[in-house]
Amino acid sequence: xxxxxxxxxxxxxxxxxxxxxxxxxxxxxxxxxxxxxxxxxxxxxxxxxxxxxxxxxxxxxxxxxxxxxxxxxxxxxxxxxxxxxxxxxxxxxxxxxxxxxxxxxxxxxxxxxxxxxxxxxxxxxxxxxxxxxxxxxxxxxxxxxxxxxxxxxxxxxxxxxxxxxxxxxxxxxxxxxxxxxxxxxxxxxxxxxxxxx
Amino acid sequence: xxxxxxxxxxxxxxxxxxxxxxxxxxxxxxxxxxxxxxxxxxxxxxxxxxxxxxxxxxxxxxxxxxxxxxxxxxxxxxxxxxxxxxxxxxxxxxxxxxxxxxxxxxxxxxxxxxxxxxxxxxxxxxxxxxxxxxxxxxxxxxxxxxxxxxxxxxxxxxxxxxxxxxxxxxxxxxxxxxxxxxxxxxxxxxxxxxxxx
DNA sequence: ATTTAAAGTGAGACTGTGTATCAATTGATA
DNA sequence: TATCAATTGATACACAGTCTCACTTTAAAT
Numbered sequence: 001x002x003x004x005x006x007x008x009x010x011x012x013x014x015x016x017x018x019x020x021x022x023x024x025x026x027x028x029x030x031x032x033x034x035x036x037x038x039x040x041x042x043x044x045x046x047x048x049x050x051x052x053x054x055x056x057x058x059x060x061x062x063x064x065x066x067x068x069x070x071x072x073x074x075x076x077x078x079x080x081x082x083x084x085x086x087x088x089x090x091x092x093x094x095x096x097x098x099x100x101x102x103x104x105x106x107x108x109x110x111x112x113x114x115x116x117x118x119x120x121x122x123x124x125x126x127x128x129x130x131x132x133x134x135x136x137x138x139x140x141x142x143x144x145x146x147x148x149x150x151x152x153x154x155x156x157x158x159x160x161x162x163x164x165x166x167x168x169x170x171x172x173x174x175x176x177x178x179x180x181x182x183x184x185x186x187x188x189x190x191x192x193x194x195x196x197x
Numbered sequence: 198x199x200x201x202x203x204x205x206x207x208x209x210x211x212x213x214x215x216x217x218x219x220x221x222x223x224x225x226x227x228x229x230x231x232x233x234x235x236x237x238x239x240x241x242x243x244x245x246x247x248x249x250x251x252x253x254x255x256x257x258x259x260x261x262x263x264x265x266x267x268x269x270x271x272x273x274x275x276x277x278x279x280x281x282x283x284x285x286x287x288x289x290x291x292x293x294x295x296x297x298x299x300x301x302x303x304x305x306x307x308x309x310x311x312x313x314x315x316x317x318x319x320x321x322x323x324x325x326x327x328x329x330x331x332x333x334x335x336x337x338x339x340x341x342x343x344x345x346x347x348x349x350x351x352x353x354x355x356x357x358x359x360x361x362x363x364x365x366x367x368x369x370x371x372x373x374x375x376x377x378x379x380x381x382x383x384x385x386x387x388x389x390x391x392x393x394x
Numbered sequence: 395a396t397t398t399a400a401a402g403t404g405a406g407a408c409t410g411t412g413t414a415t416c417a418a419t420t421g422a423t424a
Numbered sequence: 425t426a427t428c429a430a431t432t433g434a435t436a437c438a439c440a441g442t443c444t445c446a447c448t449t450t451a452a453a454t
Binding site for chain 1: 394
């Protein structure tokens with residue numbers, strides 16, 4: 001068997017918690033329910049909820065980003081070998097955007113939510129760290145003359161992810177009109193060009 | 198009078214709270230004291246503490262960054278007019294680094310602290326938003342053909358601040374050896390060059 | 395100077411958070 | 425089946441953050 005029965009059950013509990021949390025978010029709004037309510041709806045004890053997630057926010061943000069992180073990692077594994085570091089990231093985001101089609105609704109919902117609630121945004125930032133190291137590792141070997149403690153991969157990873165996030169933020173600020181995907185691509189091209197005047 | 202008596206007192210209370218908080222941080226460590234303890238040490242009621250800061254973390258991070266933000270804003274006001282957007286930021290960080298001398302101890306202490314405690318890091322991120330808009334506004338007019346909802350100033354501001362932070366982070370990760378200031382300058386030069394391979 | 399309105403404070407109550415303990419249950423192993 | 429380790433729910437506890445209310449202090453106006 002791929003997983004022990006014990007692991008399966010843990011996975012089930014975890015998923016039911018995330019499911020209950022996102023469901024309550026939609027029906028009640030972020031301030032309309034407590035960690036207690038999530039546990040109740042998921043059919044577990046309150047203590048058990050906190051064994052899986054350290055907070056209500058953690059459960060929600062996990063529901064948002066867990067899949068996206070694994071998708072990103074998988075995509076990076078199949079990136080063409082001859083691309084430069086920057087071009088690898090441009091390629092990456094083009095792929096990720098295409099894979100989710102032209103319905104920007106999900107991005108909008110998530111972005112708006114993160115924008116409205118600082119506590120969620122703070123939690124999301126912790127995921128950002130995971131993204132950064134994943135991206136950094138995936139592009140490091142693409143640099144010439146890579147040294148022991150080379151900071152370049154980390155710098156580029158942070159900058160690119162931040163620029164993408166900023167582009168989406170500004171898109172939302174401007175009323176979510178127009179094409180996000182091209183805005184993101186323009187932003188990355190702007191980065192590649194060294195932010196010229 | 199510059200400030201009403203009422204404003205003076207509020208300022209005093211605020212400062213005494215920040216002072217008590219940072220003092221307790223040094224003597225007890227972040228987990229060694231509560232918001233209650235801060236209020237007690239500052240000589241105010243618990244409720245009053247929460248009227249000034251929403252959390253223990255907020256009081257601490259404010260103590261760290263409030264001055265730095267005003268310093269940055271002031272520096273940006275006297276930036277040479279003929280510099281390009283990117284060069285303005287390079288100029289800015291050179292100035293800020295010089296102004297605090299070669300003792301990188303403060304940077305190290307702050308960075309290490311933020312690194313150790315996610316709750317502090319999350320709070321610090323909220324300040325980042327303030328930095329970003331300040332920088333963005335200060336460099337916007339330096340772009341050619343600036344349009345209505347131009348996202349370029351925001352993109353560059355975010356990217357530059359993030360890159361600087363990442364450089365300092367990696368400097369700490371590597372044991373805080375070597376020259377931070379030149380690492381930061383190299384990082385910004387790397388950004389200006391478009392993150393080449 | 396006295397009065398009046400506004401602003402700020404401290405105390406206490408209340409809900410929710412996150413941690414620790416412990417007995418009971420369930421899965422893994424022999 | 426018997427045993428051991430892992431997981432769970434219940435309970436207790438300290439702290440966080442919000443709210444109300446009575447009280448004090450400041451600002452302003454006669």
